[in-house]
Amino acid sequence: MLVGFVHGVMNTDNMTISGETIDYGPCAFLDAFDPATVYSSIDAGGRYAYGNQPLVAEWNLARLAEALLPLIDDDQEQAIALAVEALGGFRPRYDAAWSAGMAAKLGLPEGLDDAVASPLVDEVLALLAANHVDHTSFFRALGTAARGDDEPVRRLVLDLAAFDDWATRWHAVGPDAVAMDRVNPVYIPRNHLVEEALAAATDGDLAPLHRLLDAVAQPFDERPGLERYAEPAPQDFGAYRTFCGT
Secondary structure (H helix, E strand, O other): OOOOEEOOOOOHHHEOOOOOEOOOOOOEEOOEOOOOOOOEOOOOOOOOOHHHHHHHHHHHHHHHHHHHHHHHOOOHHHHHHHHHHHHOOHHHHHHHHHHHHHHHHOOOOOOOOHHHHHHHHHHHHHHHHHHOOEHHHHHHHHHHHHOOOOHHHHOOOOOHHHHHHHHHHHHHOOOOHHHHHHHOOOOOOOHHHHHHHHHHHHOOOOHHHHHHHHHHHOOOOOOOOOHHHHOOOOHHHOOOOEOOOO
């Protein structure tokens, strides 16, 4: 979630008992930030949209709990009560992990009052969605802003007044640029690059695949010569769809 990953078909058989997702078929990474993003060709209703993934994880765990009821307690009502109690721990744990992850992406100092941190997180995500900003590019450029140069990230946003208002409050808390670079990747398997590599490999040329793998093997380290691997999809790339065979 923190790096914009969309599983595509995050159903019960694609989650382990530990809660980790597996079996990545029609998966992809966000370009423009939008919680409603769906790439999978079979997800017509958006059940597994990017923003729905936490709820789907909770739903999957509930189905697992139902299957385990006979093993939890011989008394069904007691088994249900215990299962519900256990499931109640998922959302707070997820929310805590998400909040901590977003705080790291924004370089917020440890111990920052939640009354300050939460609005910074909520508002920046709303800003990204409203302005259709590239998820990966924004957070990486924000590290440059934390070093004193706002222009690279400002160029990504249409509503400059809203961004500047948010950025003033964000700068005031003293974001840590070095810490941000450790969690905000420069390179991800961008959808247009994945398609490029697949098309070339189908024709017998594995070089684009190897170059892409080299870039994403060290996603946080910016390296000369890999600039195209940090760029969003070209405008003519169009709507993207993934398939179970991917």
